[in-house]
Amino acid sequence: MHGRVKVRTSEEEKARKEKERQEKLKIFKNVMQKIQFKRNEGELDQELLELTGNVLTSNPDIYTLWNIRREIIIIYKKDVKMKENMSKLYDSELQLTEYCLKINPKSYGSWHQREWVLTMRPDPDWKTELSLCNKYLKLDERNFHTWDYRRFVINQCQPALKEEFDFTTEKLFDNFSNYSAWHYRSKMLVKLYPDVEGGRPIEDSHHKHELKMVQSAAFTDPDDTSAWFYQRWLLGAVKNSVDLVVSSVTTSKSFLTFSQYVSKEFVKSKVQIFINKTLVTPDWSSCTGNHYDKLWLFKHNVSIEAGMDIKVEFDKENGQKQIVSCVPAETLTYVGKGNINFQKYYSEPVLKELKDQLESCRQLLAMEPDNKWTLLTTTIFLNCIDAKLYHNEVIDNLKTLQSIDKLRTGYYEDLKTRWCIENQLYRDYESNDLVYRVSFDDKITCLPHLQYYSHCEKVDLTNQNLTTKVLPSLILLQNCKVGDKGVRQARCECRSFVLCLHPYSRLPVFALYDTLCSLLICDLLTNFAFFTDFECDYDLVL
Amino acid sequence: MSFNVKDVILKEDRPKTLLLQKHSDYLATYGQNKDDYEFCMTEYLRMSGIYWSLTAMELMDQSSRMPKEEIIEFITSCQDKESGGISASIGHDPHMLYTLSAVQVLAMYDRLDAIDVDGVVRYILSLQQEDGSFFGDMWGEVDTRFSFCAVMALSLLHRLDAININKTVDFVLSCMNFDSGFGSKPGSESHAGLIYCCVGTLSICNRMDALRADELAWWLCERQLPSGGLNGRPEKLPDLCYSWWVMSSLSMLNRIHWVDKKSLEQFILACQDSETGGFSDRPGDIPDPFHTLFGLAGLSLLGDTSIKSVNPTYCMPQETIDKLKLQPQVLHI
Numbered sequence: 001m002h003g004r005v006k007v008r009t010s011e012e013e014k015a016r017k018e019k020e021r022q023e024k025l026k027i028f029k030n031v032m033q034k035i036q037f038k039r040n041e042g043e044l045d046q047e048l049l050e051l052t053g054n055v056l057t058s059n060p061d062i063y064t065l066w067n068i069r070r071e072i073i074i075i076y077k078k079d080v081k082m083k084e085n086m087s088k089l090y091d092s093e094l095q096l097t098e099y100c101l102k103i104n105p106k107s108y109g110s111w112h113q114r115e116w117v118l119t120m121r122p123d124p125d126w127k128t129e130l131s132l133c134n135k136y137l138k139l140d141e142r143n144f145h146t147w148d149y150r151r152f153v154i155n156q157c158q159p160a161l162k163e164e165f166d167f168t169t170e171k172l173f174d175n176f177s178n179y180s181a182w183h184y185r186s187k188m189l190v191k192l193y194p195d196v197e198g199g200r201p202i203e204d205s206h207h208k209h210e211l212k213m214v215q216s217a218a219f220t221d222p223d224d225t226s227a228w229f230y231q232r233w234l235l236g237a238v239k240n241s242v243d244l245v246v247s248s249v250t251t252s253k254s255f256l257t258f259s260q261y262v263s264k265e266f267v268k269s270k271v272q273i274f275i276n277k278t279l280v281t282p283d284w285s286s287c288t289g290n291h292y293d294k295l296w297l298f299k300h301n302v303s304i305e306a307g308m309d310i311k312v313e314f315d316k317e318n319g320q321k322q323i324v325s326c327v328p329a330e331t332l333t334y335v336g337k338g339n340i341n342f343q344k345y346y347s348e349p350v351l352k353e354l355k356d357q358l359e360s361c362r363q364l365l366a367m368e369p370d371n372k373w374t375l376l377t378t379t380i381f382l383n384c385i386d387a388k389l390y391h392n393e394v395i396d397n398l399k400t401l402q403s404i405d406k407l408r409t410g411y412y413e414d415l416k417t418r419w420c421i422e423n424q425l426y427r428d429y430e431s432n433d434l435v436y437r438v439s440f441d442d443k444i445t446c447l448p449h450l451q452y453y454s455h456c457e458k459v460d461l462t463n464q465n466l467t468t469k470v471l472p473s474l475i476l477l478q479n480c481k482v483g484d485k486g487v488r489q490a491r492c493e494c495r496s497f498v499l500c501l502h503p504y505s506r507l508p509v510f511a512l513y514d515t516l517c518s519l520l521i522c523d524l525l526t527n528f529a530f531f532t533d534f535e536c537d538y539d540l541v542l
Numbered sequence: 543m544s545f546n547v548k549d550v551i552l553k554e555d556r557p558k559t560l561l562l563q564k565h566s567d568y569l570a571t572y573g574q575n576k577d578d579y580e581f582c583m584t585e586y587l588r589m590s591g592i593y594w595s596l597t598a599m600e601l602m603d604q605s606s607r608m609p610k611e612e613i614i615e616f617i618t619s620c621q622d623k624e625s626g627g628i629s630a631s632i633g634h635d636p637h638m639l640y641t642l643s644a645v646q647v648l649a650m651y652d653r654l655d656a657i658d659v660d661g662v663v664r665y666i667l668s669l670q671q672e673d674g675s676f677f678g679d680m681w682g683e684v685d686t687r688f689s690f691c692a693v694m695a696l697s698l699l700h701r702l703d704a705i706n707i708n709k710t711v712d713f714v715l716s717c718m719n720f721d722s723g724f725g726s727k728p729g730s731e732s733h734a735g736l737i738y739c740c741v742g743t744l745s746i747c748n749r750m751d752a753l754r755a756d757e758l759a760w761w762l763c764e765r766q767l768p769s770g771g772l773n774g775r776p777e778k779l780p781d782l783c784y785s786w787w788v789m790s791s792l793s794m795l796n797r798i799h800w801v802d803k804k805s806l807e808q809f810i811l812a813c814q815d816s817e818t819g820g821f822s823d824r825p826g827d828i829p830d831p832f833h834t835l836f837g838l839a840g841l842s843l844l845g846d847t848s849i850k851s852v853n854p855t856y857c858m859p860q861e862t863i864d865k866l867k868l869q870p871q872v873l874h875i
Binding site: 001002003004005006018021022024025028029032036059061062063064066067070108112116142144147148151177179180183184186187224225226229230232233236261288290291292293406407408409410411414418446447467469470472473475 | 577579582583586587629630633634635637679681682683719720721725726727729730731732733748749751752756757759760761763764766768770775776777778781796797799800801802805815822823824826827828829830832833871872874875
């Protein structure tokens with residue numbers, strides 16, 4: 001029951017209403033019984049059409065009644081005697097749905113019946129249907145049923161895409177707050193103007209044009225959220241490729257990590273590992289057992305010694321072959337670094353547009369320093385234009401956002417962590433150390449990009465604001481080795497384990513994974529206390 | 543700037559504590575009077591009504607107040623022998639929505655033997671299309687809700703292998719939008735309820751990796767309005783049921799902390815009817831079993847320990863999911 005306000009009425013009024021309802025109910029039950037009886041008897045006829053039609057006009061959600069009507073229409077369609085009446089029958093069916101939609105414009109059953117009739121009849125009039133959509137969208141510009149129906153109609157009558165694109169422009173100029181129109185526009189945009197050569201989602205000149213349009217919409221009313229979502233999408237619409245980020249070979253296993261989730265087939269077809277110039281043909285496993293993963297590993301039977309020549313070849317999306325040499329980081333741990341890049345890349349004209357818009361945002365912000373959307377957008381612009389250069393300003397902005405948009409502090413905390421880790425990673429990536437330690441003052445709240453640290457032996461996560469939510473992702477730390485003696489012993493007895501807290505049971509669950517993955521989270525095991533939400537009043541048994 | 547945020551204002555005299563006993567009474571009496579007008583007029587969704595009430599009662603540990611044997615018998619009689627599907631009520635046609643509700647209810651009662659399980663599997667399988675989508679019934683309506691119904695029902699029956707999982711996932715992914723959310727079919731606008739269905743499908747199929755998690759979760763946390771309540775799409779009013787659709791999705795994404803739990807809790811509590819019991823969509827509206835379940839389930843996700851733990855993928859008690867040894871995926875963070 002949606003949007004029905006409870007009203008106080010007198011006892012008298014209540015009784016009168018109840019009596020009225022009971023009478024209505026009696027009639028309803030009678031008709032429903034009659035309908036069922038006729039259906040069971042196979043009397044699929046004009047009378048049944050009338051009976052079901054009457055009930056549907058006040059209860060369009062009784063799906064079975066629409067089914068009965070369809071059964072009757074199908075029978076009539078096969079009947080040669082009915083041939084001349086069919087067009088009229090279809091028309092009246094459309095009229096019925098239109099009537100029902102007036103009562104309830106969100107009735108799934110009525111909309112579907114309309115679609116069904118139009119696909120059944122040989123002479124559908126798509127123009128009328130399109131004008132019906134226009135009419136209904138005037139009454140409620142956000143009714144997603146009407147938009148869906150419009151897409152169905154468009155799909156049938158196939159007008160030029162540009163016409164629909166222009167329709168969204170028209171709708172948006174009526175009201176920039178029409179999120180449904182922005183949504184529809186996004187679909188048209190990538191179909192009409194894809195960047196075929198450059199591999200970007202949107203062709204440059206249109207990317208720029210859209211940025212301009214959405215900026216003027218957003219500035220018209222900065223408190224209206226619709227345009228900001230569209231803008232955020234446009235900013236993220238850049239080319240995105242999979243990178244091989246770290247390749248590690250230890251005495252017992254080899255593992256590769258990628259910037260995104262990839263499948264076993266991807267790893268098998270794109271990566272080749274050579275140990276002392278011999279090609280290794282491993283059977284890859286993902287660290288979680290999932291079909292798509294960021295870390296893939298195998299147990300090798302080559303004995304790893306000092307001074308070996310270990311190379312990884314990776315076929316990049318652009319057709320080039322990347323050759324990564326794994327160098328000894330510690331005595332018998334070879335590590336090869338691939339690509340690291342968190343900066344988005346735009347074409348020169350788009351970048352220039354972003355810079356202009358950044359300036360406008362800064363001006364708007366000067367007038368209204370506490371406007372959340374302007375500040376957030378300024379921050380996103382800074383990060384998109386040059387994350388390294390503007391890092392400090394970005395982090396300061398996120399801290400301000402936490403105080404002016406209090407409902408979403410958790411989001412800004414995690415975003416701050418992500419961008420700080422990205423900033424730190426550029427330096428860590430240059431280093432040969434096998435250490436992951438947070439090197440900035442702000443405490444981290446999550447573990448983004450953890451696969452970039454999969455080779456680290458020493459992982460220090462103490463004194464951060466982490467919760468037990470992060471525990472399952474620690475499986476990415478495949479080379480973590482620091483711990484006290486007790487834990488090492490535990491490791492010998494049970495070589496491969498991962499500790500996880502089941503996220504939705506209130507007690508921690510310790511699961512043993514019988515796979516190649518040997519994850520050591522010794523520091524964590526001996527010192528759970530640093531998880532801000534961890535309460536444990538029993539001994540850990542491994 | 544004349545823009546008004548669409549939202550409600552919580553009144554000072556709103557309910558501020560959880561009225562468990564009242565909710566249990568409300569659901570126990572709901573439907574006892576078989577001539578109640580509302581009850582009769584909602585016959586076409588009875589099976590789901592039973593699921594909402596029973597699950598709410600289970601979460602309150604009060605399910606003994608529901609007529610168990612009567613319910614099981616009713617479900618058995620709603621299964622269509624021929625197609626194997628289950629209908630909303632006697633005299634209605636089988637449909638994916640009610641087939642799922644029936645399976646959920648029987649799973650909670652540990653009485654899946656009360657229906658022809660092979661029949662249900664056959665029915666669901668018959669509704670999968672070449673592109674991986676599912677019809678709601680033989681009449682051809684396509685919706686991501688039905689994809690979710692299919693994988694949820696089959697996984698509860700341990701028969702997920704009966705359908706083409708890869709195609710199921712591909713279809714759901716073809717419904718992803720510019721804002722990283724999902725709609726009811728390819729091209730449809732993002733909507734929190736359908737996001738729950740699509741994320742839930744990926745959670746059951748173990749393919750959460752395919753989501754653009756940060757972007758999606760940001761859109762979801764932006765559903766929270768100053769009243770603390772959540773809407774289902776931008777520039778819409780808050781509605782209690784979105785406490786479930788949004789929060790369950792965020793839970794599967796492991797980012798439930800991106801919304802403000804305290805103010806959401808206040809909003810949910812304000813939607814209680816302190817006279818009759820039950821929850822409504824917004825403070826001051828008429829309560830119903832649907833919103834009663836999603837109010838309680840939302841509070842459970844927020845960590846209210848007077849309610850049993852709810853599983854965010856299945857919207858069923860975690861203990862039922864554990865008993866069935868199901869492990870729907872939750873994204874690593």
